[in-house]
Amino acid sequence: MKPAAFEYHAPRTLEEAVAVLARVAPEEGRVLAGGQTLVPAMALRLARPGHLVDINGVAGLDRIDVADGVVRIGACVRHAAVDAPGPMGRLMALMKRHIAHGPIRARGTFCGSLANADAASEWCLLAVAMDARVEVRSARGARILAVDDLLLGSMMTTLEPDEMIVAARIRLLPERAxxxxxxxxxxxxxxxxxxxxxxxxxxxxxxxxxxxxxxxxxxxxxxxxxxxxxxxxxxxxxxxxxxxxxxxxxxxxxxxxxxxxxxxxxxxx
Amino acid sequence: MSAEPVRTVAFGVNGETREATIPVRRTLGDVLRHDFGLTGTHLGCEHGVCGACTVLLDGRAVRACLMLAVQAEGHEIRTVEGLADAAGALHPLQQAFCDHHGLQCGFCTPGMLTTLVEFLADCPDPTAAQVRVAISGNLCRCTGYESIVAAVLDAAARMRAA
CATH class of the missing domain: 3.30.390.50 (CO dehydrogenase flavoprotein, C-terminal domain)
Incomplete structure (x- = not known):
């Protein structure tokens, strides 16, 4: 076993997830979504979270919804599943084939890429290019952040330890874009x-x-x-x-x- | 640190439900090999780069080193041991790898095969270029990939004819 020991939590609802996260955040608690960056970082012991809050079992987070000219991508939507109507969907398709390889795209998530804030993240680039917004939740409440106010620098965001991204919102492009x-x-x-x-x-x-x-x-x-x-x-x-x-x-x-x-x-x- | 946190998990492996009580930090790859004795899944880099540990999760190729085994709860895993049919006849991909010398040391082969089972299901009549993209996340240090690409194209033709 390569990762250091941690406690594992598998909440079934968002309320439960943010409640657990609030409790374990002071003990290096981390959210686990796709795990394609966090798990290798743990294998190398670059990351040693005391707790993992696995949100893969939280109902509804794997949804993509389109309404009022905005695509809303839930926290557990995998890279491979990212899609939208019209030119935005074409742009997403152009970008996602560059994200690692198929098996990584089958697990890694769009919102996880934003939370990880790698300088080389395709989804961070898309979010910045399109002035995306992120929905953030904690046990203390909800807030909506412009992506420019989320990303601080390489691997740094303004998320508090007890907060998680619930979804990203991107405005669709007009048909002639x-x-x-x-x-x-x-x-x-x-x-x-x-x-x-x-x-x-x-x-x-x-x-x-x-x-x-x-x-x-x-x-x-x-x-x-x-x-x-x-x-x-x-x-x-x-x-x-x-x-x-x-x-x-x-x-x-x-x-x-x-x-x-x-x-x-x-x-x- | 207090006692190692453990959890009992149950998930399908090659059509059978398997159960184990395991430390939560154990990866799916380690549980397949050490707890279930399925050593066909190989662990190479253990950080998602080499592709050797690739298995099918509900039909989708994923890295077994980048999933905790507890995350497989309720899902169906297919490993290289589950590719041959019940009578032991090799999967057409396995037979084509054999016929075209698509392996030498064999370390990358399980990950190649699971990746390609998914790929050929999605893309039954691929070009050589598409095959190369499909296996771009699987490192092979023996073959130079030429014989692997030949094997995949032949397997695809055989599977279309079947």
Missing amino acids: RVGFHEFARRAGDFAQVMAVAVLGDDGPRLAIGSLEPRPRRLPEAEAALANDPVDLAAASRTAAAALLLPEEDAYLRALAETSVRRALEAAA
């Missing part, structure tokens, strides 16, 4: 070195980049360049790469960023 995604990784399924999302047309332009900085972000300078007529994708890509906070001498990563942004834009154009 055009979407593009590009990711560069050294090996198939590996963490991205750089990735970019572009939305053009209705509801655009939106341009966001991930992996190179501690957290994904939109690039307003490049978005402004995309509003020019005629639009110059190459110039916008240079603007995007120039805006990144990278060591000045790191020409390779900046060139990679420019290429990734340009390919995402060309895919959307």
Whole structure:
């Protein structure tokens, strides 16, 4: 057995889950959803939670609901199941094939990726690009956070130890919106070195980049360049790469960023 | 630390209900091997990267090293031991691996087979490129993958004809 010992809790309702979490949070209690990051971290003993609150048995958390132009993705929706109507669904499909490999996508969750806040997370990038919101619960109550107020930096969020993400909400894209995604990784399924999302047309332009900085972000300078007529994708890509906070001498990563942004834009154009 | 927390779990393994009282920190891969004696599931990296421990959870390929066994409660697990039929005849994929030398040391083979059982159910007539994507999460250090891809394409053809 590789993980250090812990106590295991398998609540059946959300109320029970947040009650247990409130009780065990002071003793390094953690929420277990897909487990595709937490369990390997425990195997390596980088994480040694005293308690795991397994939310996989909580009824209703595996649902995707679409209402009023918003897709709501529950806390236990697996990567493989993430979907939405229209261009948003197409963008999600483009992105999710880059998340590790099939067996990881069968277990890992969308909301778990947000809570984990890896700089190379595709779903964090999507959430930032689309100004997603997250529903957070604890025994103390509920709150709704803009994703920009959730993600602090690499592997850091503003979640309190007794809080859990219940769902993420993303506004759907209008039918005529055009979407593009590009990711560069050294090996198939590996963490991205750089990735970019572009939305053009209705509801655009939106341009966001991930992996190179501690957290994904939109690039307003490049978005402004995309509003020019005629639009110059190459110039916008240079603007995007120039805006990144990278060591000045790191020409390779900046060139990679420019290429990734340009390919995402060309895919959307 | 007080006494090791344990829990009694029951889940299906290759069509039979199995029960065990186990430490809650024991992974599904360890329970299959150590508690149930099903050593066909191999544990390589034990952090989800190598793919050797892949098993089918309700028909979906998952890493047995990244699931706690207590999370399998009420579910159905299929391992490499459950691929051959009741009379012992190899699954068409297993036979094709044998015919095409799709293995040398055999360490990756159980994970390759379980991953590919799911893949061929979803995609019965794949291209070689699709097969390569399907096994991109399974490391093989012997074959160079060529013989594995040949075996999968042959197995797919045999399964379509059956």
